[in-house]
Amino acid sequence: MENSLNYAAIAFDGVLALVLLVLAWQLLRSPNLFKAIVLFISFGLMLSLAWIRLKAIDIALAEAAIGAGLTGALFLTALDRLQRREENDREEQDARWKSQEKKPIITTEASDQGLAAMIRKNKNHFFSRPLQTIAAISVLALTCILGWTVWTLPPFSDQMSALVSSNMPISGVENPVTAVLLNFRGYDTLLEIGVLLLAAVGVISVAPSAVMRTGSSPSPILLLLIRLLLPFIILVSGYILWIGKYAPGGAFQAGAVLAAGGILLATAAVRFNLSASKAMPLATGIGLLIFLLVALATMIICGNYLQYPVALAGTLILVIEAAATLSIAAVLVRLFVGVKSDTDNPAPGEDSQTLIFEEENTIK
Amino acid sequence: MNIPLLYELVGVILLGMGLYSLVVYSHPVRKILALNVSGAGVFLFLVAAADRTSGPLPDPVPHAMVLTGIVVAVSATALALALACRIHQVSGTAPLTDNEPE
Numbered sequence: 299m300e301n302s303l304n305y306a307a308i309a310f311d312g313v314l315a316l317v318l319l320v321l322a323w324q325l326l327r328s329p330n331l332f333k334a335i336v337l338f339i340s341f342g343l344m345l346s347l348a349w350i351r352l353k354a355i356d357i358a359l360a361e362a363a364i365g366a367g368l369t370g371a372l373f374l375t376a377l378d379r380l381q382r383r384e385e386n387d388r389e390e391q392d393a394r395w396k397s398q399e400k401k402p403i404i405t406t407e408a409s410d411q412g413l414a415a416m417i418r419k420n421k422n423h424f425f426s427r428p429l430q431t432i433a434a435i436s437v438l439a440l441t442c443i444l445g446w447t448v449w450t451l452p453p454f455s456d457q458m459s460a461l462v463s464s465n466m467p468i469s470g471v472e473n474p475v476t477a478v479l480l481n482f483r484g485y486d487t488l489l490e491i492g493v494l495l496l497a498a499v500g501v502i503s504v505a506p507s508a509v510m511r512t513g514s515s516p517s518p519i520l521l522l523l524i525r526l527l528l529p530f531i532i533l534v535s536g537y538i539l540w541i542g543k544y545a546p547g548g549a550f551q552a553g554a555v556l557a558a559g560g561i562l563l564a565t566a567a568v569r570f571n572l573s574a575s576k577a578m579p580l581a582t583g584i585g586l587l588i589f590l591l592v593a594l595a596t597m598i599i600c601g602n603y604l605q606y607p608v609a610l611a612g613t614l615i616l617v618i619e620a621a622a623t624l625s626i627a628a629v630l631v632r633l634f635v636g637v638k639s640d641t642d643n644p645a646p647g648e649d650s651q652t653l654i655f656e657e658e659n660t661i662k
Numbered sequence: 663m664n665i666p667l668l669y670e671l672v673g674v675i676l677l678g679m680g681l682y683s684l685v686v687y688s689h690p691v692r693k694i695l696a697l698n699v700s701g702a703g704v705f706l707f708l709v710a711a712a713d714r715t716s717g718p719l720p721d722p723v724p725h726a727m728v729l730t731g732i733v734v735a736v737s738a739t740a741l742a743l744a745l746a747c748r749i750h751q752v753s754g755t756a757p758l759t760d761n762e763p764e
Contacts, residue, residue, distance in 0.1 A: 311665055315672045318706075322676050322699050326683040331691055338695055345702055352669060353720045354709045357728050364736050369698065372736070376743040377691055380750055433685045441678030448670045448707070455714055459721040474722035475729065483726060490730045497737035501744045550733055626733065633740035637747065 311351060318344050335373040342366030355546035356475045359538070363554035368630060371561060375638040470611025471543045479548065480615045484604040488593065491586045491622055498582060498629045501636035516566045524566050531559035539623050543612065549619040553626025560631035564638070578628060585625025589618050669710035676703030690746035694739055701735050 321344060325337035342365040349358035462474050462482065469477035479487050535556040542548030592614055597603045606614050680700025684693055705728045712724035 308665075311668055315668055318672055319675060319679075322679055322702075326679055326692075326696060326699060331689070334692070334695060338698065341699070341702070345706070348669060348706065349709060351665070352709050352713050354712070354725050354728070356725055357705075357709060357732070360729055360732050364732055365702070369736050369739055372740050372743055373691065373695070376747055379747050380691070430686055433682060437678050437682040437685070440681070441674055444674045444677070445671055448667070448674055451670075451711070451714070453714060454716045455711075455721070456716055458723045459715050459717070459719065462722050463719075474719075475725045478722050478726035479729065483723070486727075486730055490734060493734050494737050497741045500741045504741075504744045504748045550729055629737070633737060633744075637740055637743050 314344065314348055314351065318348065331377055332374075335370060335377060338373065339366050339370035342370065356473075356548065356551070359546060359551040360554060363551060363558060364630075367558060368554065368561070368634070372634060372637055375634070379638065468608045468611070470606065470608070470613075470615055473542060473545055473548070475546070476542045476548050476615070476619075480618060481606065481611060484593075487622075488586075488589050488604070491589055491625060494626065494629045495582065495586055498632045498636075501633050505636045520566045524562055527562065528559055531555060531562075535559070535623065535627075539619055540616075542619060543616065549622040550626060552619075553623045554630065556623060556627035557630035557634075560627060561634050564631065564635055578632075581624045581628035582632065583625065585618075585622040588621035592618055666710045666713040669713075670707050673703045673705070673707030673710060676700065676706060679703075690749070691743070694742050694746070697742075698735065698739060701731070705731055 318341065321337055321341040325334045325341060328334040328337060342361060345365060346358040346361040349355070349361055462478060465482065466472070466474060466477060469481045471477050471481070535552045538547040538555060539549060539552035540547075542552070593604045596605050596607075596614075600607060677700045680696045680698075680703060683696035684700065687693060687696065708724040708728050708731075709720075712721040715721055
């Protein structure tokens with residue numbers, strides 16, 4: 299019985315590995331970018347199955363919410379924006395031709411073909427076949443060297459896990475991944491929250507508008523879905539944050555789930571104004587702020603940066619995680635709106651008729 | 663062939679595929695996709711290597727690293743996409759007529 303289960307597991311792993319490789323190949327080679335992105339989302343979902351097979355439930359949770367969900371949404375909105383602008387450009391060009399009352403000599407179809415040929419030629423010029431072959435050979439060589447290294451790795455390595463499990467009693471939490479993230483390697487996580495904030499600042503400076511518009515009014519089904527789902531999203535996010543102390547979960551997964559709620563809200567509004575709420579900048583910065591305050595306080599009291607007093611470790615970790623959850627959610631929503639928002643022509647006088655959701659609602 | 667080795671090798675192959683596409687294709691969205699695939703390969707390798715323990719539980723340190731990595735990857739992706747949109751808006755030169763892979 300156990301033997302047959304074992305065979306089933308091996309077969310499952312084999313099929314999953316094959317599916318991952320085929321999906322990646324298809325998404326990288328797909329001529330249609332929309333199809334490539336949809337394949338990327340399914341690749342992310344398959345990857346979260348692989349995380350479960352590798353006993354990494356924490357990562358599976360984060361991957362399903364961030365890797366598959368949020369990254370896919372980001373790609374789709376960016377593609378939509380790029381292609382919509384391209385259509386606008388073409389319309390403008392047509393209008394210009396019409397205003398000059400001079401019909402283009404070549405028909406649209408022919409000009410499209412001409413453009414495609416030009417780009418193909420340009421591409422060949424830019425990256426010729428011999429160069430492609432050189433790239434393929436170097437990457438293949440690198441892959442083979444890495445593969446050989448992996449093949450000759452020692453079968454077991456217990457040093458780090460032994461160190462973690464021997465220090466678990468003083469960590470203040472029971473889930474080893476949370477202990478590593480927020481206690482043993484708290485420094486990494488502090489810097490990571492900083493990186494997130496930096497990415498948000500970068501997106502804000504590239505796409506300063508915090509207002510997102512969708513072309514048409516949202517469908518009533520989407521609105522109903524949000525009414526039903528949003529309370530549960532907030533509840534689940536809180537639960538994941540809390541359970542991180544004992545089991546897989548924690549600030550990243552909770553923040554990602556909360557961000558999903560915010561993004562759902564943003565897509566449902568005709569006009570979504572992120573800066574309508576004063577709580578938003580506060581939520582964006584609070585994670586790093588609280589983390590730094592705790593780090594400084596522990597440095598003054600215990601003598602070392604981020605060395606928690608053993609009795610207080612659990613509480614401090616929960617406080618940091620709660621603040622980090624808000625920040626992660628706020629930053630992720632900001633990143634999404636930054637990629638999505640159109641900075642071109644804000645139409646005046648539109649505000650009175652449009653629907654405004656405040657981000658505040660998701661945070662409360 | 664044990665399970666960690668299988669997934670480690672898949673991770674290495676994903677890294678190679680992503681790197682090749684990153685170099686060869688010129689469309690920015692395609693490049694960012696390729697970077698994400700190679701990142702997924704690195705994550706897969708790290709997590710699979712974490713399973714090489716003698717006990718039943720995997721090593722939590724690489725897990726924490728990958729969790730951090732996933733969040734950083736999504737923020738880098740968002741920044742890159744915002745930059746790509748901006749470049750196209752300003753210059754209009756991003757090669758957007760697709761059909762690159764033959």
